[in-house]
Amino acid sequence: MPKEKIITGIDIGSTRVSTTIASVSESKVSVVGVSGDITSKGINKGNVIDIDSAVEAIAQSLEKAERMAGVSVSKAFVTINGSHIETLNSHGVVAVAPNQTSEISKDDVARVIEAAQAVSLPSTREVIHVIPRDFAIDSLEGIKDPVGMSGVRLEVETNIIHGSSIAMKNIIRCVNQVGVEVEELVYTGIASSEAVLTDTEKELGVLLVDIGGGTTSMIAFLDGSPVHSAVLPIGGRLVTSDLAIGLRSRLEDAEKIKLRLSNEALIGKAMDNVKRDEEFDISEFNLEIERIPRNMLYKIIDARLEEIFRLIALEVVKVNLVGKLPAGVVVTGGGSLTAGVERSAKVNLKMPVRIGTPKGVTGLIDEIQGPSSAAGVGAILYGTKLYRGGSLLSFDEHRGNMKKSVSKIIDKLRSFLP
Ligand SMILES: Nc1ncnc2c1ncn2[C@@H]1O[C@H](COP(=O)(O)OP(=O)(O)OP(=O)(O)O)[C@@H](O)[C@H]1O
Numbered sequence: 476m477p478k479e480k481i482i483t484g485i486d487i488g489s490t491r492v493s494t495t496i497a498s499v500s501e502s503k504v505s506v507v508g509v510s511g512d513i514t515s516k517g518i519n520k521g522n523v524i525d526i527d528s529a530v531e532a533i534a535q536s537l538e539k540a541e542r543m544a545g546v547s548v549s550k551a552f553v554t555i556n557g558s559h560i561e562t563l564n565s566h567g568v569v570a571v572a573p574n575q576t577s578e579i580s581k582d583d584v585a586r587v588i589e590a591a592q593a594v595s596l597p598s599t600r601e602v603i604h605v606i607p608r609d610f611a612i613d614s615l616e617g618i619k620d621p622v623g624m625s626g627v628r629l630e631v632e633t634n635i636i637h638g639s640s641i642a643m644k645n646i647i648r649c650v651n652q653v654g655v656e657v658e659e660l661v662y663t664g665i666a667s668s669e670a671v672l673t674d675t676e677k678e679l680g681v682l683l684v685d686i687g688g689g690t691t692s693m694i695a696f697l698d699g700s701p702v703h704s705a706v707l708p709i710g711g712r713l714v715t716s717d718l719a720i721g722l723r724s725r726l727e728d729a730e731k732i733k734l735r736l737s738n739e740a741l742i743g744k745a746m747d748n749v750k751r752d753e754e755f756d757i758s759e760f761n762l763e764i765e766r767i768p769r770n771m772l773y774k775i776i777d778a779r780l781e782e783i784f785r786l787i788a789l790e791v792v793k794v795n796l797v798g799k800l801p802a803g804v805v806v807t808g809g810g811s812l813t814a815g816v817e818r819s820a821k822v823n824l825k826m827p828v829r830i831g832t833p834k835g836v837t838g839l840i841d842e843i844q845g846p847s848s849a850a851g852v853g854a855i856l857y858g859t860k861l862y863r864g865g866s867l868l869s870f871d872e873h874r875g876n877m878k879k880s881v882s883k884i885i886d887k888l889r890s891f892l893p
């Protein structure tokens with residue numbers, strides 16, 4: 476295994492595109508290049524709506540990160556997001572192929588996962604992730620890695636995350652146009668969870684919520700593995716437009732007011748002094764009024780946050796996860812910095828809440844320590860798992876036509892076993 480490998484993550488968000496380049500060894504993931512805040516173009520609610528503009532923003536972000544890292548990127552893990560993302564849990568069962576040692580082989584595991592994958596998705600849909608949750612051998616359940624065990628009947632429970640083929644093709648096309656191959660598409664929820672969730676939270680049962688500019692991505696974990704994912708087509712941008720309507724201001728000014736209020740709330744929280752009653756000075760924006768009671772701004776913001784968290788609560792009820800997530804909700808993404816998020820999440824979801832920031836990397840951490848970097852950092856950590864699991868070593872040349880050998884697929888899947 477080479478000592479160090481460059482792994483790149485590109486998070487194509489609705490408001491910003493961020494490229495993160497890391498040098499990965501057996502023991503650490505060191506960030507060596509980041510693009511910072513490159514405004515996204517041609518992306519709406521997670522979907523590409525204008526290829527040329529999207530390509531321009533991706534190219535800008537890539538160049539900036541490459542310059543900082545002093546490397547030229549040829550492949551990347553790229554996030555995919557949007558309300559087309561759906562999920563299902565599927566069961567697979569096969570007879571173990573007889574062999575001399577009567578042990579379950581990698582091939583048996585590949586076959587059972589393939590059997591679980593044989594669900595009928597419409598031709599417009601494509602699988603993004605197949606995550607084995609649990610194996611059973613001859614009805615003995617709860618087995619995490621069956622290779623090498625004895626038995627005649629192998630079963631698996633998987634969580635499949637799938638998306639619109641067109642949406643996926645468009646993202647791949649944009650990235651290819653900047654001369655980069657897509658090593659894997661990674662659902663934003665999966666990526667962010669790699670960066671902000673702890674193993675204990677995943678094991679206990681937790682809901683991750685990534686509030687971006689145009690989307691809110693969710694993913695729930697039980698017993699260490701994902702069980703449900705969904706994306707709402709709403710995010711922080713709507714908070715800004717609500718404020719713009721309320722204040723009769725330009726969107727740019729409303730965004731500045733939102734950020735200032737949110738930063739102040741963050742500092743206030745740290746000092747246990749969140750001001751809600753006093754007036755807020757907005758004289759610099761030349762609006763109809765020069766000062767506004769903070770409570771009025773909070774009312775506007777709270778209404779939108781309540782809508783977001785109530786929709787999430789409905790989803791939790793719909794998929795029967797009420798009472799099953801003792802580790803509560805971890806909120807991340809740029810929108811998690813909005814003033815009042817923690818309180819609103821607590822009230823509307825009735826679960827413990829924390830704000831998740833990316834962890835697990837070293838190097839240029841100042842640039843990537845905020846929650847809006849969760850998906851970008853997570854894409855790198857996802858790639859790192861594959862690399863360390865041995866499955867990134869040699870299928871590089873074949874990515875174009877997606878040909879991977881069975882054992883590489885298994886190596887990949889095993890990298891993600893809880
Ligand atoms: N300090 C802050 N306070 C409040 N809101 C913030 C702050 N920083 C960023 N945001 C908001 O976060 C949102 C952008 O978050 P993020 O960068 O995670 O989105 P994105 O990944 O581009 O979008 P998406 O994931 O929806 O495609 C914007 O609406 C922005 O106003």
Ligand SMILES: [Mg+2]
Pocket residue numbers: 487488489663685686687688808850
């Ligand atoms: Mg995002």
